Amino acid sequence: MPIDLAAAMAAPPTTKTISWTTRDVLLYHLSLGAGxxxxxxxxxxxxxxxxxxxxxxxxxxxxxxxGELAPTALRLTGCDIDLRRILHAGQAVTVHRPLPAIGEATITTRIADLWDKGKAAVIVLEHSAVDPAGELLWTTRMQIWARGEGGFGGEAGPTEDAALPAREPDLVVERATWPDQALLYRLNGDLNPLHADPAFARAAGFEAPILHGLCSYGILAGAVVEELLDGDAARLAALEVRFAGTLTPGETLRLRMWREADRLQLLATCVERDDAPVLTHAGALILS
Structure with missing residues (x-):
């Protein structure tokens, strides 16, 4: 069904309570390649x-x-879109204090923006998490690119500069992925068959299942912490990226990092495809 801009933007926020354990954290880190x-x-x-x-x-x-089945559509008030038509276009996270290894939170979700790109729509979802004491844990903003869903009469949204510093990066590192990494990473909760089913991936226009954008995002975060922050995760306060290209499991990420005081500019490319961009418009806020 076409996007209903008025209904989507007027929809009240939704809330849900989540919890996690040390096992969930360990699985997440292992799925990024830790160890x-x-x-x-x-x-x-x-x-x-x-x-x-x-x-x-x-x-x-x-x-x-x-026994949970993978969803086949993204369903939000005013938006009902086949998963084969969507891509995760961008992600930002701000953590307001170090995350506990065992915890519970209430998540509030709302459609923060809905942009009309002509041939596509961009849905911006904002999630905020508070712990049982009412303290804010994190805030995230997720951009979803919905192919063929534009033309609904919304604003085009901002144009952001992707220019990088006119100097060599302060650090360049590489992180290899492995052929079945997406099958492990999807156990964190994203069961989109695009990352597992070859036939589904081909129907969506890809030669093979692709690695989750959030997996590349997590690999980048881990590299920043390990290489620039002395292994102290609490010093990474915020990280935002655009998902500019896909990565096939087994390919290698090349990560370039520029540091200016408490901010980083970042770029991730695919080594095997002549530095084809994977993560762009990327920046981080770090604590001393």
Whole structure:
């Protein structure tokens, strides 16, 4: 059905209560590649020394229940879109304090913006999480690109500058993915068959299932913490990206980082495809 702009923007926020355990955090870190090398990286892989990457906020409480079926559509008030027509276009997270390894939160979700790009629509979902004491834990903004859903009469939305510093990066690192990584990462809760089913992926225009954008996002967060923040996850306060291209499991991310005081500019590209962009318009706020 076509997007109903008035209904979507007038829809009241929804709320739900989630919880997570140390096991969920460990699964998330392992699905990003923690502990796969000679270094066991116990800060990410062992409950006795466990930190929590801020990007865990995007999957907290989302793990699938036994027997749960994958959804086939994105359904929001005013929007009902086949999953084969959508892509995760951008993501931002701000953590207001370090995330606990075991916790509970109430999530409030609203459509913050709805942009008409002509041939596509961009739906911006905002999620805020508060703990049982009413303290704000995190805020996220998710951009969903819906192909063929434009033309509903909305504003085009902002145009953001993707220019990077006119100098060499302060740091360049690479992170390899592996062929079945998407099958592990999807156990964090995103069961979209685009990441598992070859026939579904082909119907959506891809040669093979693709890696979750949020997996690349988490890999970037882990690299920032490990390489620039002395392994201290609490120092990464915010991270935003645009998903500019897909990554096939087994390909390698090349991560470029520029630091200016408490802010980073970042770029992630695919090594095997001549540095084709994967994550752009990327920036982070770091704490000293």
């Amino acid at each position: 796969r090398g000679a270094d066991p990286q116990l800060r990410w892989t062992y409950e006795q020394e466990l930190q929590v990457l801020p990007t865990f906020a995007l999957v907290a409480g989302q793990g699938p229940s036994a």
